[in-house]
Amino acid sequence: MIKKFFSNTLFIKLSIGFATLIFLFAGYFISKLLFDLSVFSEFIFNFFLERFSYNLAYLASSIIGALGIISFVGLVLLIGSWVERRVIARFQIRVGPNRVGPFGLLQPLADAIKLMQKEVLVPDIADKLLFLIPPVAIFLPAILAWGPIPWGPNMSYLDINVGILYVFAVSSLTVPIIFFAGWSSMNHYALLGSMRTVAMMVSYEIPVSLSLLSVALVTGTLNFNEIVMWQSNNSIWLGLFIPFALFTFFFASTAEINRTPNDIAEAESEIVAGYHIEYSGMKAGLFMAVELGNAVLLGALISSLFLNGWFLFGIENLVPPYIIFITKTVFIYLLLIWLRATFPRFRLDQLMNFAWKTLIPASIIHFFVVAIEVSIISNFSEIPYLIVLFTVINISLVVLLAYLWGKIFHVQQYQPEKIQPRFAASIGGLEAMKEVSSID
């Protein structure tokens, strides 16, 4: 009787439902308890201030905040590669890594241990000192750029007035590091790969800066917190108000961080592995890890600049705001994985042409349009719903421009050539071979 009851499907469903309820309640109370993580650093600051001096308190609280950010980035680096491989496997109708640990969750750890065990080769003619620095130094911009990201109310590590400029400046430090990585290897492929990467990153910094400039123009500030507050005060997402800036930022940033549609830094078919061909073992792993961390950083930047940060239609009062922020970040990261699973890679000349001939002029014109709109909004502030009107106009303009761009310029539909079915029909035949060769 009891055995029969336990094997009942209704019992299993009930118990699963009950467990979910308990989990939700526990999650709710824990989230109430940990609603604002900034209390920890405040507590440590006050603790040290009462017992020791101001300087020590400042140092201790800043170290705690930095450790929080670094631990988040480290967690992302650990779990991100698993997420990426599993999701891409789903796209390609595979299973993905599922052997190490539950659901293959320990796969990144196994990978890291394997990479650490590998022998680190240093080329004989390489510049030994400069060869050792880049894999470590490339982490500095990737982690420093997390500084002004607003995780929630009261929760940004560097609440500075030049936030956007700071992120832009710090991320531009990656360029010389990548160059040194390629040059010090003393390998033609590495040097060519690093030169390509430097050329691409330098040219894609311009559209990134222009799109961020239009964000600063609309909100009237460079502070991340104030940008998020502007979006919540006007109850509009900047990604909807200036969708072209969002597109420009997203596309150009994928070129900056070497993600797939634009990852010509490591186009295996053209240059073997790009600037990190000579790096082996954990050093190559560090380059890969930075790539992944940069992708998540791009998600954080987009979600705070364009997707209203930690606000989500009033849910931020129930759930801790940083959870909402991380959810948006992970959403953008999944979008990047989707892009990687879907699109082929651009060629170098296509990318550079697109940057200099399409993206930069278009974003300059877009900047003028946004400037006109902002001046109209600030001059006629008594008219309601002006922002909504311009949002609709901007979205429809972008859709129209994308349609026209595809229609007028070189986007052609794929048409199979005429000889293909004939060749397939008579494959292996001598007659068919003669026919095919006579066509040419």
Add this chain to the structure above:
Amino acid sequence: MIEVNIYNAAFLLFSMITLLSAIGVAVINSLMRSLFLLIISFIGVASLFVLLSADFIAIAQLLIYAGSISILLLFAVMLTPEVSINNQNSKYFLFAALTGILFTYIMFLFISIFDINQLTGLSLDKLNFSNTIDKIGTLLLGKYIIAFELASILLLFALIGAISIVRSNESDFNIVATKIKGKK
């Protein structure tokens, strides 16, 4: 005497980084290594600006010098493959040393006028001068608009000049095409 606080400790650290890497730039034979040290000293100067709570200038230093000028220098050094690894000692060593000593003496005269304790970020905090970027923006587009516009016109000329130098004519293509055909 310098006070012991976190600003002055950071100042000592950053100025040491800046000065040591700047000395390394002049001393080291390999041009690429000295360029790397030059970038580090640029970053050190940027952090010194941060200590002076000049946030915009610090970011501009990072963005323009460490991010862009360094790339320009890298490309310039790439054009000198002979000397980039093992640079020989210059025969103008004496003149360079004399100029350096003279410049250091003049700079020392300037610096010795000021009191170091008056120039830290703490003294600027007392003036309630926390936000520089608004003031710089209003000054650039208000009082100094002519200088700003002239600088932007100069940059535009430089951009157009670079494009007109690099831009390839159709005749160049034809020359290249005939050369390739001739080889075949």
